[in-house]
Amino acid sequence: MGDNLAEEIKKTIEKTIKETIEHELGSYKVPKEQHYQDHLFISEWRQWQESIRNSFWRSVVAIMIASIASLLVLGFILFGKEHLR
Numbered sequence: 001m002g003d004n005l006a007e008e009i010k011k012t013i014e015k016t017i018k019e020t021i022e023h024e025l026g027s028y029k030v031p032k033e034q035h036y037q038d039h040l041f042i043s044e045w046r047q048w049q050e051s052i053r054n055s056f057w058r059s060v061v062a063i064m065i066a067s068i069a070s071l072l073v074l075g076f077i078l079f080g081k082e083h084l085r
Helices: 002-028 032-083
Strands: none
16 A cells, blocks of 8 residues: 555656646647757757868968968078078
8 A cells, every 4th residue: 555655746746846847837839849849959069160171270370380481481581682692
């Protein structure tokens, strides 16, 4: 009899919790497929941001290297013309 009563109490509690969750979160409930698609979109967005960030920094570093190399070449040309005659 004790096990049967405990089982009834457990079922009643589970039912009450389920009804409370449905009542409280009813307007916020998102269909599973839409929720899954949202996660896929967020994942793709993060990958896109990461690739843009990597491309940006690669471009910045390449521009800095090209600028330094250009300044060195220009400096050698100007310095060489005046001091190596």
